[in-house]
Amino acid sequence: MASSGGSAAVPDAAAAAAPESWAPTACPYCGEPGTGRFCSACGKPMALQSTSRAELREVLGVKLPPVAAILYTAWLAVSSPACLSRRWVEGDRRGLVSPVAMISSVTALTALIGFILSRWTGNRPAGVDDTETAKGVLGVAGFLVGLFPDAFAAAAADPAAFAQHFKSTGQLLVLFWPVLFIIPGFVMLAPWTRVPRHRALVMAAFETVFVMLLAGLHGALQAVESVRGLGLSTLFWLALWAHSAAHVRFGAETSWRYALSRPPLAALIFLPVVYIWVTGVAALALTSWSLTG
Ligand SMILES: [Zn+2]
Structure with missing residues (x-):
């Protein structure tokens, strides 16, 4: 029972996958190979946006600290x-x-x-x-x-x-x-x-x-x-x-x-x-x- 439930979850995940970002295997800014959210060599974010909404959010929101913290x-x-x-x-x-x-x-x-x-x-x-x-x-x-x-x-x-x-x-x-x-x-x-x-x-x-x-x-x-x-x-x-x-x-x-x-x-x-x-x-x-x- 548990295994059939598990296999059913796969198509769900695939259906939800219209990824807003993707991670290259090398830093987009300096070319250093790596994984993770930020490049370990230059510190820039590794993820690249793949939708216009995500791109816009990054442009507008990346520098804004949370209002609660302010x-x-x-x-x-x-x-x-x-x-x-x-x-x-x-x-x-x-x-x-x-x-x-x-x-x-x-x-x-x-x-x-x-x-x-x-x-x-x-x-x-x-x-x-x-x-x-x-x-x-x-x-x-x-x-x-x-x-x-x-x-x-x-x-x-x-x-x-x-x-x-x-x-x-x-x-x-x-x-x-x-x-x-x-x-x-x-x-x-x-x-x-x-x-x-x-x-x-x-x-x-x-x-x-x-x-x-x-x-x-x-x-x-x-x-x-x-x-x-x-x-x-x-x-x-x-x-x-x-x-x-x-x-x-x-x-x-x-x-x-x-x-x-x-x-x-x-x-x-x-x-x-x-x-x-x-x-x-x-x-x-x-x-x-x-x-x-
Ligand atoms: Zn880098």
């Missing part, structure tokens, strides 16, 4: 960052998403929420007016006048247009914004060998996830008229200070004194980093302006 990592980044960075450094990454993927997810999500909120409420976040922005940028990047005399003069003549162009140039580089926070976080920890460099980088990157969440929340609240001017910025800076200090205290097992001194130091290091960023974006904006204008 949410779990975000929760840890907020509630126990020291545990999160320690687990990452020590290699216990089950259910976790890398800091880089987290930063991208948070940036995309908060940008989307901010966009929807500002459309919905009709309030644009209260910003500095364009003329002031242009004056400020051209003021700090004054040394660029020798490099781009014509564009500089044009920008000074039409500051509002230049401010718009400067902002959209900065927006193009949105993926690099987190580096502005990671660098100060890393520099405040690493040169004093109390925190090993690798750990310092992981901590700075996960703390940046929290910064991006906080900045996103702050930006979203700016679109809500009734909470403007409640001293939110001060509150957010204090929250960031306490959060980063606790991260350093428990993530690197330092004293509270050391831990509390790090965030203000990072804020100081943030200033020259932003200065370099602003002048870099200004140079790029002036270059592209002189090319088009």
